[in-house]
Amino acid sequence: MKKSLILSAALLGLTAANAYAHEVVTPVGGDPFTIHEPVITWSNGDHGVGTATGTITNFGTFDEGGNLLSWQANLAAYHFDVSTAGSLDIYTNDRDVDGAETDLWIFKKDDVGTDWSLVAGNKQGQRIDLNTANNIFGVHITGYIDAGQPGISDAGVRQNFDLGSYVALLTNDSANPTGYTVSNPPPVGTKLSNGITWVDHEAFQSVAWTHDLIIKPTSGSLAVVGAPSEVPVPAAVWLMGSALAGLGVVGRKKRPAIAA
Numbered sequence: 001m002k003k004s005l006i007l008s009a010a011l012l013g014l015t016a017a018n019a020y021a022h023e024v025v026t027p028v029g030g031d032p033f034t035i036h037e038p039v040i041t042w043s044n045g046d047h048g049v050g051t052a053t054g055t056i057t058n059f060g061t062f063d064e065g066g067n068l069l070s071w072q073a074n075l076a077a078y079h080f081d082v083s084t085a086g087s088l089d090i091y092t093n094d095r096d097v098d099g100a101e102t103d104l105w106i107f108k109k110d111d112v113g114t115d116w117s118l119v120a121g122n123k124q125g126q127r128i129d130l131n132t133a134n135n136i137f138g139v140h141i142t143g144y145i146d147a148g149q150p151g152i153s154d155a156g157v158r159q160n161f162d163l164g165s166y167v168a169l170l171t172n173d174s175a176n177p178t179g180y181t182v183s184n185p186p187p188v189g190t191k192l193s194n195g196i197t198w199v200d201h202e203a204f205q206s207v208a209w210t211h212d213l214i215i216k217p218t219s220g221s222l223a224v225v226g227a228p229s230e231v232p233v234p235a236a237v238w239l240m241g242s243a244l245a246g247l248g249v250v251g252r253k254k255r256p257a258i259a260a
Contacts, residue, residue: 024077024167025115030178030195033073040078040215040227048226050215052078056102056172060204071204075196076170079228080215082161086223090168091125091137091156093212098143100209102170104155105177107192109165116167116192118177122185125156137214158218165228167192172209174199 024035040050054076061069082088094100103123107116125135130147134140136158143151155170178195180186198204217223 023114025193027178027195028193030197031073031175031201033075033196035075035077037077037079040080040213042226047217047221047224048215049217050078050080050213050225050227052213053210054078054170054213055208055210056170057206057208058173058198058204059206060201068202068204071201073171073173073175073196073198073204075175076211076213078168078170078213078215079165080168080225081165081228082163082223082225084222084224085162086160087158087218087221088161088215088223088225089137089156089158089218090120090213090215091135091139092154092170093139093214094142094154095210095212096140096142097209100172100207100211101142101152102155102172102209102211103175104157105169105171105186105196106157107167107169108162109167111164118186118188118190118192119161119166120157120159120188122155122157123174123182124153126158127153161223161225168213168215169196170211170213171196171198173203 036054036056038052038054040052043049043051056074056076058074059072061071063069090104090106092102092104094102101123103121105121106119108119109116125137125139127135127141127150130150133144135153135156137156139154139156141151141153143149145151174182175196175198176182177186177190177192178197180190181199215225217225
C-alpha cells in the first residue's frame with residue numbers, strides 16, 4: 001500500500017514538473033532576478049484579446065548615507081501562443097505614473113532547444129506625433145504637456161508575429177538584454193539565456209509599480225493569439241501529490257520544509 005502511494009505521488013510530481021512547456025530558460029549572464037508569471041485573462045472569440053494587470057517591485061537596501069547595500073530585481077513574464085500568424089498589438093499602460101515606466105521585451109521559444117530569441121521590444125511605444133497626447137495604441141503618454149514637453153510613451157509594439165510560443169517580459173529601472181543599451185539596442189535574435197542587465201542599481205527602491213498589459217490582433221489583422229496550449233498544473237494537483245506523499249511516509253522522520 002505504501003509503495004503504491006509513493007509511486008502515485010512520484011508520478012504526480014513528475015507530471016507537475018513537466019506540464020509547463022513554456023518554462024523560461026535560466027539565464028547564464030546578466031544580473032540576478034526573479035521571474036513572476038502573472039496569468040493573462042483571454043476573451044472569447046476567434047481573435048483573442050488578452051488583458052493583465054501586474055506589479056513589479058525592485059527591492060533596494062540602503063545604509064544611512066543612502067548607499068546601496070543590496071538589491072533584488074524582479075520582472076513580469078506573460079506567456080502567450082500565436083496559432084495564426086499576423087500583426088499583433090502588444091502594449092503597456094503604466095497609468096500615467098511618472099517614473100514608473102516599464103520596458104517591454106518579447107522573446108519567442110526556439111524551435112530547437114530550450115532557449116528563447118528576441119523578436120521585438122522597446123522602451124517607448126510608437127507615437128502618432130509630438131502634438132498628440134495618446135500613442136498609436138490609444139494610451140495616454142505619461143507626462144505629456146505639449147510638443148515641447150512630450151513626456152514618455154509607454155512601451156508597445158505593433159508588428160507581425162509568426163506561429164509559436166512567446167513570452168513578454170516587462171522590466172523597470174531601465175533594464176536591457178545583457179550587452180546592450182539604449183544607444184545600442186539589442187538585435188532580433190538576442191538570446192534570453194544571455195540574461196537581463198539593469199542600468200542603474202542605485203535607482204532601486206522598494207516601490208510597487210503597477211502596469212496593465214494588452215495583447216490583441218491589430219485592427220484588420222487575421223492573427224489568432226491566446227493562452228499557451230500547455231498550462232501549469234493546478235495547485236490542487238500539487239496538494240494532492242503532497243498529501244499522497246505524506247501518507248506514504250507516515251512514521252518516517254519529518255523533512256525540513258522547502259523555502260518558498
